[in-house]
Amino acid sequence: MSASGQAGETPGADKPTGVRPGPRRKDARRNQQALLDAAATVFVASGVEAPVRDIAAEAGVGMGTIYRHFPTRADLIVAVYRHQVDACAEAGPALLASSRTPYAALEQWIDQFVDFLVTKHGLAGVLQSDNSGFEALHAYFLDRLVPVCGELLDAAVESGEVRRDLADLGGLQLMRGVGNLCVGASNDPSYDARRLVAVLIAGLRRPAG
Amino acid sequence: MSASGQAGETPGADKPTGVRPGPRRKDARRNQQALLDAAATVFVASGVEAPVRDIAAEAGVGMGTIYRHFPTRADLIVAVYRHQVDACAEAGPALLASSRTPYAALEQWIDQFVDFLVTKHGLAGVLQSDNSGFEALHAYFLDRLVPVCGELLDAAVESGEVRRDLADLGGLQLMRGVGNLCVGASNDPSYDARRLVAVLIAGLRRPAG
DNA sequence: TGCAAAGCGGAACGACGTTCCGTATCGTCG
DNA sequence: CGACGATACGGAACGTCGTTCCGCTTTGCA
Structure with missing residues (x-):
């Protein structure tokens, strides 16, 4: 299953970030x-x-x-942005600990993620699975970020800030939604992805006060 | 309405939409x-x-x-789906008249639009402007649908159901957001575009009653 | 210093969108 | 009814892309 296929080769299980066994020569x-x-x-x-x-x-x-x-362009993209993805993943628990409420942490984390996507021209557009040959990219981004997003979402549901009926939405769908909203954001100044993402996140909230 | 490119060939400037000027032979x-x-x-x-x-x-x-x-694949796509787009456009005012509130009309209209997008494999993915050569498709869909969407949104703002600070969002951005959320929906059963769109639309709402 | 192995460059391949042009067809006019 | 020009047709050909392949070069070790 090609778990990794990144720069070097990491045959065994995946080692999170860090050292890669560079080529011999x-x-x-x-x-x-x-x-x-x-x-x-x-x-x-x-x-x-x-x-x-x-x-x-x-x-x-x-x-x-x-x-x-x-081996594929996706591997190159992953390698280039790996540390930023990792930083984003690591920011999740930190935000959860430092923010006033889980929902606030989720908001901030999503903000950070959107910043990341919007800054890289076309990155969001490539995160869609319907594109060909980007499974590796998909796999890495998602494996790394989805659990973090899921935890934040769960926490916000648990704290009562997010609608209970969205508890089973899952980090994956939320991330895909956010990612999709960022598609084309870098090319078109009249499209404000951040704003729409904010609306989406607002939609997670429990209606009455 | 209509800026362009449809089935036949357009020698000079634009040509009115709607009737096909079938070829002579x-x-x-x-x-x-x-x-x-x-x-x-x-x-x-x-x-x-x-x-x-x-x-x-x-x-x-x-x-x-x-x-x-x-002349381009986009023209063909537009021609194939033209009547469905028109039907969607015409449904807007009808819903506004028949629904209990403007927000309900907006909800239903968006639902219909999402159904349309999700049903056609990959259509949503092609609505993004970052793709090449789809200006015609973009132009037609948007010219036709954006005003309708804008009216519904405005009405829902006016009725007080939608946050006033979103009054300047515009039909274009809302439609692009919805369209983006539908990207990849047909390929991946684990991704429920309708649900995320519903969350987005819920996010438009004014928070507390 | 010699010699595998590891690595390299770029030509070559297949898929794609799009353009071009010689040929076939249509419909009209004599 | 039979030409003849305009109109439309087919598909080969071009440029771009991702990807593969293979003969040659470099490296590192003995």
Whole structure:
């Protein structure tokens, strides 16, 4: 099941973040880093849907190299944004501890997530499962973030701030909804994803005071 | 209304929507209809993102023919779903007149719109502006539906059911939000777009009674 | 220093949207 | 009724994309 398939190879169970067993050879390691840098640059300039060739060119490597290090573009995207995703995941419990109420924590966490998505051109558009070849990206983002989101949601239900009939909505659906609302947000200044997400989150709330 | 691009060819500026200016020659008219039927069939079978060649093959025509009748795939999609879009547009004022409150009308109208989107595989995914070459589709759907949605929203604000601070949200943003929430809904049974849309619409409501 | 193994570049492939143009068909006018 | 120009047709061809493949180069170890 291709649990990981990220930069290096992590055969066993997944190790959360952190150390990756880089390639054995020095030039390979250097190219891998060049690829990551180039991808980050190109993603900022042209969005995450930029042609693979552009990234290879920016890094000064051939097509074979890019695909050996990152079997699919999704793996590259995951590698580039991995630490930001991890930061977002780790922010969840922290917010839950520091905020006044679970709902406030959920609000802030979603805000942070939306910021992340909106900042990266086209990232949200690629999070949809109907796209082809992005299972890895999907898998990583979701595996990492869904449990956090689910916990926040559950806590907010438990505290009575969120409608009980939404208890079974689940972190996955909420995240997909939020992600979907962010699609196209970076391209069109007349579309305010943050505002719509805020409306969605407001809709979770229990009606009467 | 109508800014553009529909079935036939538009030599100069725009042409009024609604009536098809069928081609002058009989075989042309026949092929155009065959294309529409084929497209409808293929869209149901493979989604609206099906390759143009598949549609041409299903219709038994060549590539040139399909592009002469429908300069871009978006025009074909618009032509196929035009009457459903029109029906949706016309349902707006009717619901406003027949429902107990403007908010109820808005709810029902959105429901109908979501049904439409979810039923067509991948249609929602194509409504995003970040995709290429779908301006025509975007233009038609939006030109037709946005004013209706805006009216319903305005009425619901006016009646005090919807938060006043959302008065300037506009039909466009609300529709884009709803459309975005429907992305990928047909492919993944675990994602309930209708439910999330309901949450979004609930979020429009004024909080305390 | 030699020699696998590991890694590299980029040509090549297939799918796609779209364009182009030689040919076939239509409908009209003589 | 039989041409003849306009109209429409088919499908090959082009450019772009993601991805694969393979002959060559580099590396690191003995």
